[in-house]
Amino acid sequence: xxxxxxxxxxxxxxxxxxxxxxxxxxxxxxxxxxxxxxxxxxxxxxxxxxxxxxxxxxxxxxxxxxxxxxxxxxxxxxxxxxxxxxxxxxxxxxxxxxxxxxxxxxxxxxxxxxxxxxxxxxxxxxxxxxxxxxxxxxxxxxxxxxxxxxxxxxxxxxxxxxxxxxxxxxxxxxxxxxxxxxxxxxxxxxxxxxxxxxxxxxxxxxxxxxxxxxxxxxxxxxxxxxxxxxxxxxxxxxxxxxxxxxxxxxxxxxxxxxxxxxxxxxxxxxxxxxxxxxxxxxxxxxxxxxxxxxxxxxxxxxxxxxxxxxxxxxxxxxxxxxxxxxxxxxxxxxxxx
Amino acid sequence: xxxxxxxxxxxxxxxxxxxxxxxxxxxxxxxxxxxxxxxxxxxxxxxxxxxxxxxxxxxxxxxxxxxxxxxxxxxxxxxxxxxxxxxxxxxxxxxxxxxxxxxxxxxxxxxxxxxxxxxxxxxxxxxxxxxxxxxxxxxxxxxxxxxxxxxxxxxxxxxxxxxxxxxxxxxxxxxxxxxxxxxxxxxxxxxxxxxxxxxxxxxxxxxxxxxxxxxxxxxxxxxxxxxxxxxxxxxxxxxxxxxxxxxxxxxxxxxxxxxxxxxxxxxxxxxxxxxxxxxxxxxxxxxxxxxxxxxxxxxxxxxxxxxxxxxxxxxxxxxxxxxxxxxxxxxxxxxxx
DNA sequence: GGAAAAACCGCAAACGTTTTCCGTCCTGAC
DNA sequence: GTCAGGACGGAAAACGTTTGCGGTTTTTCC
Numbered sequence: 001x002x003x004x005x006x007x008x009x010x011x012x013x014x015x016x017x018x019x020x021x022x023x024x025x026x027x028x029x030x031x032x033x034x035x036x037x038x039x040x041x042x043x044x045x046x047x048x049x050x051x052x053x054x055x056x057x058x059x060x061x062x063x064x065x066x067x068x069x070x071x072x073x074x075x076x077x078x079x080x081x082x083x084x085x086x087x088x089x090x091x092x093x094x095x096x097x098x099x100x101x102x103x104x105x106x107x108x109x110x111x112x113x114x115x116x117x118x119x120x121x122x123x124x125x126x127x128x129x130x131x132x133x134x135x136x137x138x139x140x141x142x143x144x145x146x147x148x149x150x151x152x153x154x155x156x157x158x159x160x161x162x163x164x165x166x167x168x169x170x171x172x173x174x175x176x177x178x179x180x181x182x183x184x185x186x187x188x189x190x191x192x193x194x195x196x197x198x199x200x201x202x203x204x205x206x207x208x209x210x211x212x213x214x215x216x217x218x219x220x221x222x223x224x225x226x227x228x229x230x231x232x233x234x235x236x237x238x239x240x241x242x243x244x245x246x247x248x249x250x251x252x253x254x255x256x257x258x259x260x261x262x263x264x265x266x267x268x269x270x271x272x273x274x275x276x277x278x279x280x281x282x283x284x285x286x287x288x289x290x291x292x293x294x295x296x297x298x299x300x301x302x303x304x305x306x307x308x309x310x311x312x313x314x315x316x317x318x319x320x321x322x323x324x325x326x327x328x329x330x331x332x333x334x335x336x337x
Numbered sequence: 338x339x340x341x342x343x344x345x346x347x348x349x350x351x352x353x354x355x356x357x358x359x360x361x362x363x364x365x366x367x368x369x370x371x372x373x374x375x376x377x378x379x380x381x382x383x384x385x386x387x388x389x390x391x392x393x394x395x396x397x398x399x400x401x402x403x404x405x406x407x408x409x410x411x412x413x414x415x416x417x418x419x420x421x422x423x424x425x426x427x428x429x430x431x432x433x434x435x436x437x438x439x440x441x442x443x444x445x446x447x448x449x450x451x452x453x454x455x456x457x458x459x460x461x462x463x464x465x466x467x468x469x470x471x472x473x474x475x476x477x478x479x480x481x482x483x484x485x486x487x488x489x490x491x492x493x494x495x496x497x498x499x500x501x502x503x504x505x506x507x508x509x510x511x512x513x514x515x516x517x518x519x520x521x522x523x524x525x526x527x528x529x530x531x532x533x534x535x536x537x538x539x540x541x542x543x544x545x546x547x548x549x550x551x552x553x554x555x556x557x558x559x560x561x562x563x564x565x566x567x568x569x570x571x572x573x574x575x576x577x578x579x580x581x582x583x584x585x586x587x588x589x590x591x592x593x594x595x596x597x598x599x600x601x602x603x604x605x606x607x608x609x610x611x612x613x614x615x616x617x618x619x620x621x622x623x624x625x626x627x628x629x630x631x632x633x634x635x636x637x638x639x640x641x642x643x644x645x646x647x648x649x650x651x652x653x654x655x656x657x658x659x660x661x662x663x664x665x666x667x668x669x670x671x672x673x674x
Numbered sequence: 675g676g677a678a679a680a681a682c683c684g685c686a687a688a689c690g691t692t693t694t695c696c697g698t699c700c701t702g703a704c
Numbered sequence: 705g706t707c708a709g710g711a712c713g714g715a716a717a718a719c720g721t722t723t724g725c726g727g728t729t730t731t732t733c734c
Contacts, residue, residue, distance in 0.1 A: 015720070030721065063722075
């Protein structure tokens with residue numbers, strides 16, 4: 001880590017250089033490379049050769065200025081951990097990179113000042129559109145920019161905005177259906193803080209869909225930790241010793257439940273089946289036994305969001321909220337070995 | 338999700354509009370807004386007012402074309418999970434967003450074709466520079482672009498390139514020092530695959546630095562799972578029943594070790610102290626007891642990388658590899674309660 | 675062989691900035 | 705009253721591309 005040298009001034013080829021080498025005008029060169037206008041096949045080929053020879057790549061800055069589009073979109077997220085925004089980002093990129101769009105990542109860290117800063121910067125850059133996402137599913141106030149926007153995972157509070165979210169009720173229902181199919185008839189539910197929208201929705205989904213199969217009196221709200229899963233297990237077994245299934249609002253809670261049941265000598269799933277939620281591999285795989293869980297299909301959510309954003313950019317905007325289905329992933333914690 | 342309306346044609350103000358409103362030429366307007374040239378305070382103020390009134394934000398496209406810089410850099414990563422690249426990204430953003438630079442995220446998913454695709458796109462965009470990172474620490478082949486590049490976490494195989502990596506040896510040594518300070522004298526090490534560079538480096542760091550305190554005969558290589566941690570614990574207790582500390586190459590392994598020790602009725606840390614590595618909160622916090630671990634300081638690594646990239650862009654490039662220190666985070670698994 | 679039509683290609687404007695250079699006006703000194 | 709110099713602001717080029725229009729050449733047809 002010592003010596004310093006000046007960076008050599010790299011000269012990249014411009015279309016002017018290509019045109020000169022091919023012996024044509026820049027306009028002609030442009031047409032040749034973009035397969036537009038009417039040119040003889042011979043000149044087209046000659047220009048292409050020249051471009052190859054010089055390693056020419058058209059400067060998107062010029063193109064952006066001319067076309068009015070930057071072929072850039074931004075992902076604005078509050079989820080620093082990336083637990084949720086990473087899969088969404090992958091889905092978004094999937095769709096966008098096919099269309100030669102690039103994605104700028106802006107992590108607001110839940111700081112309104114940072115958010116404002118980023119928005120100004122993005123508007124200055126004339127990005128083609130913005131995908132807004134978060135780590136929680138509570139609806140959020142819309143952002144105020146003269147650009148197409150799609151809200152992913154957390155809907156906009158303005159119902160007229162375009163939002164794509166997860167159908168939590170359906171996810172919870174699929175868990176209940178799964179357990180019913182396995183003959184379970186006395187179901188409980190343990191989840192996170194009552195004021196978390198996802199906790200509340202998953203809980204009501206389970207309770208509503210289970211009907212008389214819900215045998216635990218009430219849902220146990222706590223936090224998203226394994227610790228709480230263990231504690232809740234004790235509570236449940238004391239108040240309702242005859243349970244044969246415990247559904248959880250997250251994989252962490254479910255893992256705590258499994259751990260505690262094992263410590264108490266109760267077999268999962270023979271005595272009691274356990275289900276998680278989120279399908280977080282690091283939890284579902286490491287749990288003993290591995291957890292049946294609900295996959296949020298966030299990559300698909302990202303893809304859909306990106307597609308809607310592209311539509312909005314193209315001028316055909318869809319208004320309102322789109323709810324996407326989840327996918328149940330059965331594992332040993334309900335199926336056994 | 339039904340009706341479709343055409344998006345109204347949003348007209349954003351150009352500097353021409355500002356100039357017209359202020360009654361000056363565009364050149365003058367530019368100077369007024371950028372505090373350059375020599376203008377009377379009165380005109381300067383008049384132009385500013387006009388800009389405010391129109392909500393004018395200068396179009397970075399024009400600026401980029403004129404200045405030769407795009408004020409955009411890319412983070413090229415192979416780490417889809419984001420486990421490592423997320424903190425690095427945060428650090429990078431920290432430094433870059435202060436300079437009004439934006440960060441494009443490119444996830445290659447370990448696919449050389451995708452990587453090529455992204456590189457072409459980035460060169461076409463004339464980004465100012467690229468930070469290359471990965472989820473593993475093995476040195477990687479350099480990328481071939483006419484741009485400043487900094488390699489973060491995984492160094493370039495070309496030693497003349499600029500790389501910023503973690504000093505794994507130092508991290509391992511700090512664990513040993515910690516245990517020695519607590520009076521532990523019979524230390525073992527359990528880690529991941531032998532052909533993983535980070536596993537090998539951490540292992541040799543522990544062995545070399547522990548000297549005669551290393552009492553386990555040899556390092557146990559396996560995989561990065563809790564399962565392996567549990568299994569290795571059995572092996573170790575059989576072969577070396579008198580151990581008083583087990584150091585692990587990852588937090589997952591360490592958690593497995595703790596779980597198994599508890600199942601066997603051995604107290605952590607009274608009987609045996611346990612340490613992890615990576616300081617992954619979801620593991621260190623959830624483990625019983627919480628894990629003493631080594632923090633990789635990835636955010637700092639991101640900041641340093643970004644700073645070196647800025648230097649390179651400015652023309653003062655530093656060649657070679659910079660190794661950053663880690664930070665030991667003591668918790669109950671060595672300290673007790 | 676001539677005219678009409680088609681094929682081909684160049685010119686110049688346009689996108690939105692910044693910056694250099696130059697002209698005009700004013701001030702003040704002699 | 706003239707001139708030098710400074711203060712101020714405008715005109716135009718430059719960045720790199722795309723595209724509409726018009727001009728020139730070639731082909732086609734009678």
